[in-house]
Amino acid sequence: MQKERMYLLDHLWDCQNARGYLSDEDVVQVSSAFGLSPVDVEGVISFYHFFQRKPAGKYTIYLNNSILSRFHGFEEVKAAFERETGALTGSTDQTGTFGLFETSCIGLSDREPAALINFQPFTNLTPEKVHYIIQELKSGTAPAALADAIEEQVQYKPEGDKAILFREFEPGIVLNRLRDFSPDQVIAQIKESGLSGRGGAFFPTGLKWELCRKAKGRKKYIVCNADEGEPGTFKDRALLNLMPQLLLEGMIVAGYAVGAQEGIIYLRAEYTWLLPKLNEELKIYRKKGFLRHRIPELNNYKFDIRVQLGAGAYICGEETSLLESLEGKRGEPRLKTFFPTEKGFLGKPTVVNNVETLCAAARILELGVERFEKLGTPSSTGTKLLSIAGDCKRPGLYEIEWGMRVGELLEMCGAENPGFIQMSGPSGELISAEEKDRVISCDDIRCGGSVMIFHAGRDLFTILYNFSAFFTHESCGLCTPCRAGNPQLLHLLEKVIRGQATAGDVSKMQQWSAIVKHNSRCGLGQTAPNTLEQAIHKFPQLFQDRLVQEDRFNQEFDLEKALRNYNQLTHEA
Amino acid sequence: MKHSRKEVTIVVDGKKMVCPEGESLLKVAQANGVFIPALCYFDHVDPPLGTCRVCTVKVKGKYTAGCQVKAQEGLEVEVMSPELLDHRKAVVEMLFTEGNHICPLCEKSGKCVLQALGYEMGMDTPRFTFTFPGREIDYKPKHIIMEHHRCIQCKRCVEEVFTDDGKPVFYFQQRGKETVVAVDYEQEARLTYEQAHRAMEICPVGTILLKEDTIDTPGYRKYDKMPISAVSPAVEATLAAPRTESAPEVKKKTVATVSLAGCFGCHMSMLDMDLNLLDLIQLVTFNRSPFTDIKQFTTRCDIGLIEGGCCSDENVEVLRKFRENCEILVSVGACAINGNLPALRNWMPLEQTMEEAYLQSATSDETAVIPHHEDLPKILDKVYPCHEVVKIDYFIPGCPPGADHIYKVVQNLLFGTKFNVPYEEFKYD
């Protein structure tokens, strides 16, 4: 029987896990099992960077190249990996034992440099540690046995009993509370609480659920966005790691409220190491009768949840790309003609919510609207999870009340002589240490969760270049301004870094940033130039210091370099 | 069930337009004489593809793709503001620099929508850096050739070309700037001639080419005489806005010209000015130029006309001399502007080019070497557009640009006269 396309990614993972990569035969076999053209399947495979079409080593190493990794020893660690494994980055060693690749942020920013080896986490890497790991692997120790345990550092929560998320959780308690409410009452409570989406767009959650409840159709879905791809963030990881039950109950609540039968957790492949834990909990929940069985106390409501593993694409955090990916396709964002609540997964009404949103919703039922609503500010109620990392004494997780000042936050985390603070990741906002009085709330800094702290000695241009390279790499390529514009911005940044840019180049960067932002199809392109724009605006002197005088010759053109090939060629000849 | 749609009034740039509710903004605007460019838009595809983004407009102050906007009562749209005109032009320019568009040797030239938009928007000055990506041409399909250098990833073929039994033929592969259209050879072979022909037609550029047939009747060039906006005659072509220079001075001016990595065609075109040349001679003296055979600058010049890009160290040296000795430098012709035909080697390693030319040519034997001698120019790793080597003040597109076109620009630059390049004279080939 022909397999359904939505299981394509799973099937590709199975093949890759069996062999270490996807061979030509795999592609042929998968294509015929799904009744798809091999060209189509190749299109899917090549969209996701964790799918390998060539042998990628018995041990496949993905070293994070995010900015925090770079500032904490990336180059030395990369060199150590190359030395110890004999593999050059981007390939395998000659024996095919090790494959070494770079990858975007893997959600371990509080312990960089970090890498995944066969998707197991290895953190706080140093050349010595790399030496040890590779020796052990060579002597036959399994990666899972060597991997680091990820213990979550909860550094702060509101004092007293005010914490919403980081408090003891008794599995089943939310489902007990759910018995007292009809679906409409659940929605009313979520609306009343003022909860808004924690994935970065802050859409009112109650309204989203209501739209989905009202949407026509018998089949509906709850999708949990656990793609957490914004560099610097790891707050969803912490929730999945510490209290997966809370998330499952949040999904059941959402399902019950909108009348959905199925929930899907879209888990980024970088978090594969969390998969056994999630599957274990799902098993327990099914055993307890909370999932896959009718729940008599809830009007015989029946719901089930499965986990879909992603395969390496930042864009799949964007909700419509995520839906495409769930359907077994390339993760290209849809046009916003319909809300997913109207036409989502497989064209059916779907709620897509972030992990934290669903967890918070569960807590609202558990603790009551009032406890939640009292916290924060009138426009932003409740608490927000922040993941703080970089140049600070206490990296880790902070559950703050909305309304906290940046200064307080910096003090709390022990920021060391901060120079630049990146709020909400590369697509968010760059602020200077002077902006201490800015407030974290929907009225000022709407922080999605990522907070990266850079001390004053850090080079701004290294940061900007890293971000720009990230967006260039992660652009899905569907629309012109983002696909072609981001590389142009990257090129100008290179020029600045090489000390060949003029004031004219900086004003070009400003104009081109606006062009990319205003003409791109989805949130990725629309936010990609944010940090660059703000940097030019807030730190003009730093740019000034790097510029050369405008003259009638283009400084970038390097005759010697342009002749290098020819000279080599004719010397050899 | 078909019932007539409600009439609504929308406002475009302050102008009221009446149309059926739900009608595409692109169509309504077009019918009312406002041209909104489009590359990926298809009338019958809903929701639209929305990939090219050359159609950006503003609705309630928010930027949005024009092809996505549907007519609703009270809809207000901004289309022709200078900012939006510039943004749309920029996106078109990005497409030119992202791929390898050598119009003079393109089968689609004259009928290409991308090219026509370049004309429409007066794209004459390169803004972005040419990337010269290393792409390949796919000759394997049965009916068609895929000239990937020209693909703009608009996704039309992916969404619109099917076999009789509904099987797609084209798919996207890779992502980001690596995105490429791949052909399912098996299905492609099952296309009828008509279907393959249609694939070629719906491709807005010259990527999908038929093996069995050329693009169209030779000589038929849809956009050569009439701008793409011509269906909406009320639109003022934004093309080549008149340029004004400072007050005219009636002193005799000095001009220098040179042909770098070009074919001398642009110089031939200059000679082609006929009687205008006589006029020009009254007004200017030529200094360093093949016309005079003066090999070194003997005086500072007002204007330098550069044909060709830089393919060798000698070209670079000469160009730099020109920059030092001329007030104004003009890139004349496609080779100076984007490398053009000589830049066909830019997407291969120099080694491959040199071996092909000197070691593996039909006349080379085992004694053949790659020529090198201290008296010979050294070859650069790629052909550089002139403005990447020195600052260039003006650009005259064309391969070659028409004599009249060159004359007008030169006259204007020297004497500050106003001019307009007529549509027929503004060409990339």
Ligand SMILES: Cc1cc2nc3c(=O)[nH]c(=O)nc-3n(C[C@H](O)[C@H](O)[C@H](O)COP(=O)(O)O)c2cc1C
């Ligand atoms: C490029 C891009 C990446 C995104 N990545 C994520 C992500 O990793 N996790 C997430 O929850 N939301 C992400 N979002 C936001 C989602 O599109 C969507 O708004 C969110 O999942 C909705 O859930 P919420 O309302 O609970 O926040 C991303 C958006 C964009 C444009």
Ligand code: SF4
């Ligand atoms: S902005 Fe365009 S190219 Fe970039 S990710 Fe979104 S759809 Fe893809």
Ligand code: SF4
């Ligand atoms: S005519 Fe050919 S080369 Fe020129 S823009 Fe069109 S597709 Fe590109």
Ligand code: SF4
């Ligand atoms: S081949 Fe033509 S139709 Fe297909 S995506 Fe490229 S430009 Fe568009």
Ligand code: FES
């Ligand atoms: S025509 Fe609107 S995006 Fe292409």
